[in-house]
Amino acid sequence: MKKLLRNMLLVSLLLISCAAIAAAAYADTVDKLPGKKEFKDCALVIHSGETAEFDIVFPSGTKFSKVKASKKAIKVSTARMDGARCLCIKTKKAVKGTVSYTASYKGKKRRYKVSVTAVKYKNPFKSIKVGKTDYTKFFKKAAYPHSLDKEISGKLSIKMNKGFKLEKVFLNEKKIKNNQKITLKEGSCIAMYYSIKSLPKKYQSHFLIPLEVAEEEEEEEE
Numbered sequence: 001m002k003k004l005l006r007n008m009l010l011v012s013l014l015l016i017s018c019a020a021i022a023a024a025a026y027a028d029t030v031d032k033l034p035g036k037k038e039f040k041d042c043a044l045v046i047h048s049g050e051t052a053e054f055d056i057v058f059p060s061g062t063k064f065s066k067v068k069a070s071k072k073a074i075k076v077s078t079a080r081m082d083g084a085r086c087l088c089i090k091t092k093k094a095v096k097g098t099v100s101y102t103a104s105y106k107g108k109k110r111r112y113k114v115s116v117t118a119v120k121y122k123n124p125f126k127s128i129k130v131g132k133t134d135y136t137k138f139f140k141k142a143a144y145p146h147s148l149d150k151e152i153s154g155k156l157s158i159k160m161n162k163g164f165k166l167e168k169v170f171l172n173e174k175k176i177k178n179n180q181k182i183t184l185k186e187g188s189c190i191a192m193y194y195s196i197k198s199l200p201k202k203y204q205s206h207f208l209i210p211l212e213v214a215e216e217e218e219e220e221e222e
Contacts, residue, residue, distance in 0.1 A: 071097035
């Protein structure tokens, strides 16, 4: 169960995009404004009933001004995060647009423009099977991990829907091939990385769905 929870957290992080994670690392190590091209675009995947968010992190003490979104569906706010300043781009709708803003830090001022592409979540799988068991429906509404309730063996068969591409597959951190015979035991996890063709190329292969056999929880002694 601990491994499943860990993978659920990993999925949430990956859906933010690698650029946002890089931005957070930047704020921890660099005491200056980023270049104009460092965070010039972002990609968001919106799950049903949820708000997708992309955070751009600046050094603590940064001030933002002249913040403007080209579309009403794109909301922009600022916040403090772990001692840093953050520009938060949010949306609940599929949209393409831009966000422009000025950041000031230690006497320096820089104007930025971010291209925003947000798409609604769709099941990337036309079918996903292990042996004769079909797991496609479990990913109909969300890309969150699905936990299997039993061990299973058979050929792993993954077919993608139009607009998606399977990039790579791992079984317990070991790279495997589609249509390969596998065995899922307690604690095993298939990690399926895929790309969304409608998003900018730099965000391809950053999306992950785990399929896992949950570990049994130990009973507590009275």
